[in-house]
Amino acid sequence: xxxxxxxxxxxxxxxxxxxxxxxxxxxxxxxxxxxxxxxxxxxxxxxxxxxxxxxxxxxxxxxxxxxxxxxxxxxxxxxxxxxxxxxxxxxxxxxxxxxxxxxxxxxxxxxxxxxxxxxxxxxxxxxxxxxxxxxxxxxxxxxxxxxxxxxxxxxxxxxxxxxxxxxxxxxxxxxxxxxxxxxxxxxxxxxxxxxxxxxxxxxxxxxxxxxxxxxxxxxxxxxxxxxxxxxxxxxxxxxxxxxxxxxxxxxxxxxxxxxxxxxxxxxxxxxxx
Amino acid sequence: xxxxxxxxxxxxxxxxxxxxxxxxxxxxxxxxxxxxxxxxxxxxxxxxxxxxxxxxxxxxxxxxxxxxxxxxxxxxxxxxxxxxxxxxxxxxxxxxxxxxxxxxxxxxxxxxxxxxxxxxxxxxxxxxxxxxxxxxxxxxxxxxxxxxxxxxxxxxxxxxxxxxxxxxxxxxxxxxxxxxxxxxxxxxxxxxxxxxxxxxxxxxxxxxxxxxxxxxxxxxxxxxxxxxxxxxxxxxxxxxxxxxxxxxxxxxxxxxxxxxxxxxxxxxxxx
Numbered sequence: 001x002x003x004x005x006x007x008x009x010x011x012x013x014x015x016x017x018x019x020x021x022x023x024x025x026x027x028x029x030x031x032x033x034x035x036x037x038x039x040x041x042x043x044x045x046x047x048x049x050x051x052x053x054x055x056x057x058x059x060x061x062x063x064x065x066x067x068x069x070x071x072x073x074x075x076x077x078x079x080x081x082x083x084x085x086x087x088x089x090x091x092x093x094x095x096x097x098x099x100x101x102x103x104x105x106x107x108x109x110x111x112x113x114x115x116x117x118x119x120x121x122x123x124x125x126x127x128x129x130x131x132x133x134x135x136x137x138x139x140x141x142x143x144x145x146x147x148x149x150x151x152x153x154x155x156x157x158x159x160x161x162x163x164x165x166x167x168x169x170x171x172x173x174x175x176x177x178x179x180x181x182x183x184x185x186x187x188x189x190x191x192x193x194x195x196x197x198x199x200x201x202x203x204x205x206x207x208x209x210x211x212x213x214x215x216x217x218x219x220x221x222x223x224x225x226x227x228x229x230x231x232x233x234x235x236x237x238x239x240x241x242x243x244x245x246x247x248x249x250x251x252x253x254x255x256x257x258x259x260x261x262x263x264x265x266x267x268x269x270x271x272x273x
Numbered sequence: 274x275x276x277x278x279x280x281x282x283x284x285x286x287x288x289x290x291x292x293x294x295x296x297x298x299x300x301x302x303x304x305x306x307x308x309x310x311x312x313x314x315x316x317x318x319x320x321x322x323x324x325x326x327x328x329x330x331x332x333x334x335x336x337x338x339x340x341x342x343x344x345x346x347x348x349x350x351x352x353x354x355x356x357x358x359x360x361x362x363x364x365x366x367x368x369x370x371x372x373x374x375x376x377x378x379x380x381x382x383x384x385x386x387x388x389x390x391x392x393x394x395x396x397x398x399x400x401x402x403x404x405x406x407x408x409x410x411x412x413x414x415x416x417x418x419x420x421x422x423x424x425x426x427x428x429x430x431x432x433x434x435x436x437x438x439x440x441x442x443x444x445x446x447x448x449x450x451x452x453x454x455x456x457x458x459x460x461x462x463x464x465x466x467x468x469x470x471x472x473x474x475x476x477x478x479x480x481x482x483x484x485x486x487x488x489x490x491x492x493x494x495x496x497x498x499x500x501x502x503x504x505x506x507x508x509x510x511x512x513x514x515x516x517x518x519x520x521x522x523x524x525x526x527x528x529x530x531x532x533x534x535x536x537x538x539x540x541x542x543x544x
Binding site: 039040154155156157158164165167168169170171172173174215218219220221222224 | 331332333350351352357359362368369370374375377378379382383384385386387388390414427430440
């Protein structure tokens, strides 16, 4: 019976997980930033829906012998577009997500049941497999993250305007409709990348929890994304380093750290009032 | 008047498509020239096309015929010379937007890029915060503000870009009489300082009666333009509505009776 914290042999293990640390850092950056918009646009539940479809796409790719990341991206983007086009209003969106989510999860489970390869691959899609990030995988992830980050950089200000003050933004000529489609596309990419690492079930801990925590303690347009990224980085990198010693999956460490940060932020918010 | 008009509407017609594919004309052959400085009240019953007029000027909705020009150029979406003040709406208390950032959006929110904080922009926002008397709540989130405080910010948000034309869509609704007065005073002062024309959509002319130069009254697909004294009379409105309408004047207030509309704002009794 191993312990959940174990730091012997640590110096030999670190070089083995350089790729995982880089991947985790990139995902934290993406998740922390895009999470601010997920919160501002009230899309937390949609993120969960997209991640289940992303899982289904990945599972089918695994079954068919295609690239798993590609399958995951396709599933994710399809879901994001359906939710974006059909669910412009929050109420409709929630029901569409609630319909899509079990459908995706069911299909994914079917694909995994039919798959006869390594069992670890199956489990990893749901709960994460960051320890085993090889170079081509890392290159794929980095590309996706780069696309998301560059796009976010370009649309940041009008997207904030459209998310927080939609009526005036539209009156001032912000292309709100086009921006929401662009946002759904990059959200789909961010989810697909996160699924590879933390797994479909735990994507929210990366794309929602850090941003939700930061918005409890600040409403500043500058400080909120900085805090959110910091929280995501602490959760992911801390999670990987803690999990390493114990040889357990990293996701419980990541989710627990990110949850604790959220709780602390709520306490700080309460004390400040 | 020899100055160049800020806004020129010529023979404009606005149609909306109904559910059965038939089209309904909200107003037709509307022509209006607005000079700098002018304060114009756009009045009319619900569904008479007041908001559609603003949307057409903003380039959000197309007109079916005629032309609209701003500063002698055809309209386009996102004209930086046009400020916009929306109706007051209750904002979710959790909305993570601070008062000063709302005003900042008015400056450059529509531009692509990050919009990194700059000293110059911060000073501009500070100046506007002071001018709309909003310094005390500059760092509060907009969901925590009262209706009057929020609408003061809206005036600031609209004027920070130094527009030539301010479009206001019922900015006083859901405010109490005192707040209505504050906002109207503020908007009047700001348009004088910034040399801007105002098109002010409202269904109660009284809070702005002191400032209004001309009235555009829309009803039944028809319209009438003129000074308040010319337009707000029993004869003119009876002709517009096609049914007997009485315009009563009492202690500087104007009450229109017989249009089957609320003579008072529906929210008034709550204040």
